[in-house]
Amino acid sequence: MTARQVRVCPVMGTVASIHVIGRADAVALEHAVDGAFRLLRRADRVFSMYDEQSDIGRIARGELTVAAADPWVREVSDACDGAEFETRGLFSAHLGGAFDPTGYVKGWAAERALREHLAPLLSEPAVQAVGLDVGGDLQVLTSDDSDWTWSIGIVDPADRSRVLATVPVRNGAVATSGSAERGAHIVDPRTGMPATGIRSATVIAPGLTRADVWATAAVVAGDDLSWISRAPDTSGLLVGDAGDVHRWIGGVTVDVQPA
Known part of the structure; x- marks a missing residue:
């Protein structure tokens, strides 16, 4: 062990x-x-x-x-x-x-x-x-x-006891933002109003600074997923307010699961 x-x-x-x-x-x-x-x-x-x-x-x-x-x-x-x-x-x-x-x-x-x-x-x-x-x-x-790989679980925002996905990471960062734990605390800087549409955004990036920034940006963007193509060094998973799940890898959407 x-x-x-x-x-x-x-x-x-x-x-x-x-x-x-x-x-x-x-x-x-x-x-x-x-x-x-x-x-x-x-x-x-x-x-x-x-x-x-x-x-x-x-x-x-x-x-x-x-x-x-x-x-x-x-x-x-x-x-x-x-x-x-x-x-x-x-x-x-x-x-x-x-x-x-x-x-x-x-x-x-x-x-x-x-x-x-x-x-x-x-x-x-x-x-x-x-x-x-x-x-x-x-x-x-x-x-x-080393052949060690970190196994990072992404929790279901609707059921904190459930893992939606497990991501293998050797070198990188994982950040999650959203309303699941603290409510609608993220403000859309463009409107001054609470961001809506995304319950949880998990972003994987080379560094935690970028992962954290883009996780916040993803929540603010809501249903508009056009930002993903502008962040080609990121991958991740979004859970919408309705329970829909979006996955992307390297700035490209690869999977969408309706609620």
């Missing part, structure tokens, strides 16, 4: 878990884990919309400028502008005149934490793969020398 080492930390209003497949050196493992969780906590301190003392909170109140804030703020702001352009407005960090990068930061921070702090563990001969899950969205990496 393949060994799995797991570390868990509450952060960003959810739970983050690190998974290492194989046996990592104890000192190297704890150093990597501490670094990854420290990065996530820093992201929380800088970008939290619920902490009045976060950089984002202070910017919203006019107490801090983007130029004077943590350098990550400018980096994320520019990246969000790029995501808004790429998705043609389906994703935006500017709602109601305020800068709110909540829909971007979790995926961005998790991907960065994994690549900067956990990926180096793959240089150890006994480590086959590493993964980081933050609130159900995850990024995984596998050693070129």
Whole structure:
């Protein structure tokens, strides 16, 4: 049986878990884990919309400028502008005149934490793969020398005990967005109204930043699936409000199951 080492930390209003497949050196493992969780906590301190003392909170109140804030703020702001352009407005960090990068930061921070702090563990001969899950969205990496493959389940939004599909991933990310757990909390930036039409959107992409952005964009797009062809590095599964299921691979729709 393949060994799995797991570390868990509450952060960003959810739970983050690190998974290492194989046996990592104890000192190297704890150093990597501490670094990854420290990065996530820093992201929380800088970008939290619920902490009045976060950089984002202070910017919203006019107490801090983007130029004077943590350098990550400018980096994320520019990246969000790029995501808004790429998705043609389906994703935006500017709602109601305020800068709110909540829909971007979790995926961005998790991907960065994994690549900067956990990926180096793959240089150890006994480590086959590493993964980081933050609130159900995850990024995984596998050693070129390993035959390990991650098996990622996509849950039915209408029945959380049922798995609609299982996706094999060696290197990549999986993000899910929708109304199944938190209701219609995603706002269509084009109208200012709650997005409707898609109950759950799961997107598989090379990195969690892109997977997270396109999962949000998919929910906002609703019944309009034309965005899929504009995201050729993604695959995934959409569940409509009526229970219809749409699957696509590499930007091409491959299967539609009516409700």
